[in-house]
Amino acid sequence: MNNNNKIRWGILGCGSVTEIKSGPAYQNTGGFEVVAVMRRDKEKAADYAKRHSVPKFYTSAEDLIGDKEVDAVYIATPPDSHKYYALKVADAGKPCCVEKPMAPNYLDSLEIHKAFNERNLPLFIAYYRRSLPRFLRIKQWLDEDAIGEVRHIRWHLSKPPNELDLSGTPNWRTDAKIAPGGYFDDLASHGLDLFVFLLGEIKEAYGITTNQMGLYSAKDAILGQWIHKNSITGSGSWNFGSHQREDKVEIYGSRGKIMFSVFDEAPIVLINSLGEEKLEIENPKHIQKFHVANIKEHLLGKSLHPSLGESGLHTSWVMDRILGKQ
Template identity: 65%
Template sequence: MTESRFHFSEEKPLRWGVIGCGSVTEKKSVPAYKDTLGFRVDMVMRRNTEKAEDYAKRHNIPKWTTNADEVINNPNIDAIYIATPPDTHKLYALKVAQVGKPCCIEKPMAPTYEDSLAIYKAFQAKNISLFVAYYRRSLPRFLKIKQWLDKGLIGEVRHIHWQKTKPPNEVDLSKKYNWRTDATIARGGYFDDLASHGLDLFAFLLGDIVDANGFGTNQLGLYSAFDAVTANWMHEGGVTGTGSWNFGTHHRSDKVEILGSEGSIRFAILDEAPIELENASGHQTLEIPHPEHIQEFHVENIKNHLLDKAVHPSTGKTGLNTNWVMEKILGTV
């Protein structure tokens, strides 16, 4: 690591601007930025005037706007967090890269690998820090699983499988507009929104995914995006993986199992569930709760990265690989 050009503290914090103030920012992310020592949130943007002003007042943020350019170009804003739907990530990210500010982008990085690559190259060309909000790489629950794997507690890892299912929700059944199931924004539907978390985490736990394939279909006809996806993939080193995501079943499930030569590990990606280790020593179950603001450790790691104290586990490079994997599964690259 080289010496960082960022020097911030409680007395002179790094000032963040937020583009997009939807539900993900209410509890999961923005409070984490506000609570991180040395960080503060000074400005937010939302296209709706009343909602932007209300958000700023509720979160005690001094400035708000309906114009993203006012956040990006503000000389009193040091870094940008992009929390809009994925179809505008590239538009805003390229502008942030142009002005040379560190940036964190909500996941997925963009709707397509091509757009993600353009974002990655823009920040790489200027040697600016780029993060993607795959915060599970920083959560204690999943770091414990990585520790089990690194210690070889299930021997040589052979295979990983994830089954994620849920029934259609009221919005789906009413056919009301939802950008998460609009094929022009998220071709894979909930797969893009939810499976990206798991596939990204699997690369963190088991090494990069180097090949993948699969197919998607729309079984229910409730929206334009896929509602069922299946996949096969391979990690560097030869570990194989399979996954099935179906959003029209009668029940909800979220089950991951890692199979090794001497044991197995079971856990959930999205649900609150214990992690389980089974090997020759017996069966161990651990409850490791998430923090109140789930991006807390992710944001703390951004701070440590910018101070050159550590390398963040979720960067533009890792986020780009996750987009590539998802498009390989959907057959678009």
Template identity: 75%
Template sequence: MKEDKRIRWGIIGCGAVTEVKSGPAYQNTEGFELLAVMRRNEEKAEDYAKRHGVPKFYSNAEELIVDNEIDAVYIATPPDSHKEYALKVAAAGKPCCIEKPMAPNYSDSLEIYKAFNDKNLPLFIAYYRRSLPRFTKVKEWLANGEIGEVRQIRWQLTKQPNEMDLSGEYNWRTDGKIAPAGYFDDLASHGLDLFVYLLGDIEEASGIATNQMGLYTAKDAIIGQWKHKNGILGSGSWNFGSYTREDVVEIHGSKGKILFSVFDEAPITLINANGEEQLIIEHPEHVQEFHVKNIKDHLMGGKEHPSLGKSALHTSWVMDRILDQV
């Protein structure tokens, strides 16, 4: 797109994730305009538009997609509808950003990727941690050899069941038809994608997934292991019926290690022969701010975005391998 062109966005699915995390980032990024939002409930769509100062609202996604005033579309719905909407955006010939995960499985993700790739259309996936300063700092430490040759990475993520889990109240994140592995799909996707960004593509992955609690239809306990193409080994354990919350990543190298949290704003820690260094790098108020600015730089400035359809497709493949779905 030309550098002097203002890009007008439409959002499909103006739910909770768009209230603070992402929607305002599209409004606040220079050169972008949030022109329209869509939600199947017209009253809620209108309410969102009024509260956020968005000029247009729709209750039908296709009407937003074919609107000639909309240049690009952000799909922020649950993952089971990503393919349906994404294929329509590709058919309309417009750039698109899709919330993560790209789709509930690799085959759907591949279909989305091909639709955009065949038309040479920009496709972004909202793995925004690739753009956050705290993780670009970790990448810098690794690139500078602060822990020598990287040997392995390990992630432990646990949480307690929440009130919705215990009450049986409907939650798409634990509906096996929408998110087969439950919170793993929603949360682990962020970390696995981040590890590929930090350490390179994965060539082998496997795992075990089960439902231990019986509170919902999706999986609630998963373990996985993988090997990056450069020989680095990885392992992860995700349990969503634990007595406590824990989110710890350790990257071990030949001369030190790095510790951080994927979700918590805990310090990032570097330990090597020079001692221990801790940095607190807070997230921005609108956590997708840097992700969206990088979309702008890709579309208007020619700088490649760190989270494109191709990288997200790889993450989908890794997740399916861990869940034994490939």
């Protein structure tokens, strides 16, 4: 801590996700400040620091982690480097937030979780949908039994291949060495983690995977089925070679249904015997705003953050089960 009792953050990997989604959230949260960023490309690191008024920049992760003026570290690099950096942060004895997915597989996620748990250090995973008002409203409906006993949840997510996919340009989201499930690893992880938050932990999951387009090494079509510990069943289909984007979730209950999108800012809809309720709830400009605010409350001992290492680990296990890694 500095003399102003602010928690000083360092960011590893100041790429696109930190420009609007997350970086400003850390800077704008009262009691937080970003004092250092790191990127291997010196010019890009310097440019980011200048544009965002960050005092220091590094090209070495070890230098940032070891900086005595950095109290906590946010890891915003591709997932194949999360374990390497997270273990170094744990060794340095500092709280950490790791971007999602927690790691490319469950075993790496487990190693990260153990490192922080054994040192009694806070570990947050950037599944920020657990903190967004639109999804908290859905959770409120469920807690109020607005659709009765929940029976089943179903999600379909599809999108066309983008220019990078078609050109064969390297992209961590389509490299099987980094993201074996392709866009599933990046996108489906958000939804599956959210479903656990809404409906409880999953006790079993299965899946079928394939590569239909042959454009890249990772999978591009996945089917999944699961069952929550409270016997709620679930199914998902993710296809990244379809003709149009679609993002639709339906939760079926004994007395009604809830519909929403994981990524799109579509209305959230409740249908039951009282009729139909449709709500438009916008996301904040800096979408990790509430996630980061909750990190502050957790570090101050005021409340428990909804996305910690343990829950992120569980999501990694579910992902591995659907991808057939276990």
